[in-house]
Amino acid sequence: MFVFVYPRHICRGALYIIFTLLIVATGNGKTPGIGGNNTLDLSRRKMRRRCRLELSGDCHLVETSVACLRRREFVYNSRLSCLTDLIAPVPVSLKTPDEIARMRVAGRLAAEVLEMIAPHVEPGVSTHELDSICHDYIVNVQKAIPAPLNYRGFPKSICTSVNQVICHGIPSETKILKKGDIINIDITVIKDGYYGDTSQMFLVGEVAPHAIRLVEVTQQCLYRAIAVVKPGARLGDIGHVIQTHAEKNHYSVVREYCGHGIGTEFHQDPQVLHYGRAGTGMVLEAGMTFTIEPMINAGRHHTKLKKDGWTVETRDGRLSAQWEHTLCVTRDGVEVLTARQDEIIPL
Numbered sequence: 073m074f075v076f077v078y079p080r081h082i083c084r085g086a087l088y089i090i091f092t093l094l095i096v097a098t099g100n101g102k103t104p105g106i107g108g109n110n111t112l113d114l115s116r117r118k119m120r121r122r123c124r125l126e127l128s129g130d131c132h133l134v135e136t137s138v139a140c141l142r143r144r145e146f147v148y149n150s151r152l153s154c155l156t157d158l159i160a161p162v163p164v165s166l167k168t169p170d171e172i173a174r175m176r177v178a179g180r181l182a183a184e185v186l187e188m189i190a191p192h193v194e195p196g197v198s199t200h201e202l203d204s205i206c207h208d209y210i211v212n213v214q215k216a217i218p219a220p221l222n223y224r225g226f227p228k229s230i231c232t233s234v235n236q237v238i239c240h241g242i243p244s245e246t247k248i249l250k251k252g253d254i255i256n257i258d259i260t261v262i263k264d265g266y267y268g269d270t271s272q273m274f275l276v277g278e279v280a281p282h283a284i285r286l287v288e289v290t291q292q293c294l295y296r297a298i299a300v301v302k303p304g305a306r307l308g309d310i311g312h313v314i315q316t317h318a319e320k321n322h323y324s325v326v327r328e329y330c331g332h333g334i335g336t337e338f339h340q341d342p343q344v345l346h347y348g349r350a351g352t353g354m355v356l357e358a359g360m361t362f363t364i365e366p367m368i369n370a371g372r373h374h375t376k377l378k379k380d381g382w383t384v385e386t387r388d389g390r391l392s393a394q395w396e397h398t399l400c401v402t403r404d405g406v407e408v409l410t411a412r413q414d415e416i417i418p419l
């Protein structure tokens with residue numbers, strides 16, 4: 073997984089505010105724009121309408137943007153991608169059968185790391201030990217590369233997110249797993265230049281029923297989302313089924329982090345939001361490869377970034393769960409490139 077934060081809608085929120093101020097400054101949009109240029113004024117009106125459409129019914133976006141303004145790089149990247157998107161639709165690469173075969177290999181390797189690490193996830197083990205075991209396996213057995221290591225300065229080979237940690241938890245010698253914990257282990261490997269990205273939840277010893285329920289419902293969210301993937305479906309359909317199922321169970325969907333296109337890069341377009349409206353967004357086509365990785369909170373959806381610059385936690389301190397797969401849209405549906413051997417995915 074390793075979702076890089078760059079939700080365009082957030083900067084659309086910022087743009088909307090800027091445009092609104094501009095319109096007010098130039099006489100509520102009724103007077104000609106700068107230098108009396110009507111063309112400019114018209115295009116500004118169009119953009120304003122688009123920004124308003126993006127925002128309609130989603131007041132939290134403004135709130136979210138304030139929280140995210142803390143990260144300069146994030147703001148820069150999101151503004152850039154937003155402006156690009158306003159000018160031209162995002163081109164999404166369609167993979168050839170040969171590329172998909174390579175991604176199948178990378179996906180299988182990532183899944184195998186999870187299969188390998190499962191018996192090690194026990195009370196008393198440190199997340200650092202889990203990281204070392206995965207690192208050695210990926211490098212020495214699989215002859216592959218752990219993608220998170222040194223990615224934008226990330227210091228470890230896997231992400232380990234325990235209990236209230238939503239994602240991007242950094243493995244540590246002092247973080248010892250104890251009975252009752254829930255942990256997400258997120259693996260991304262690079263093999264022959266192609267990426268495979270997957271994560272799963274593990275229960276550490278005996279776990280409280282409410283935590284098990286969160287873990288199960290989050291996995292159902294992922295499976296329901298996978299089941300809607302086929303040519304002609306839309307990205308909004310994916311977000312919609314996840315949000316509907318999570319909220320029906322009185323949970324919330326994390327907004328700031330999303331799934332992503334994947335291939336010869338860790339993160340490509342499109343962004344795959346885990347909430348949204350059915351029938352909206354990009355139309356899926358055979359050959360697209362992307363991840364779906366819902367992060368579902370037991371309490372509110374708000375997040376906070378810890379001082380280490382990576383670890384994302386729930387703001388209310390309640391539990392969070394996440395499951396992730398890398399998928400390929402096929403001619404008649406979907407192929408899960410990171411399916412584990414014992415996994416039955418209801419399609």
Ligand SMILES: [Co+2]
Pocket residue numbers: 073074075269331332363365396
């Ligand atoms: Co990912």
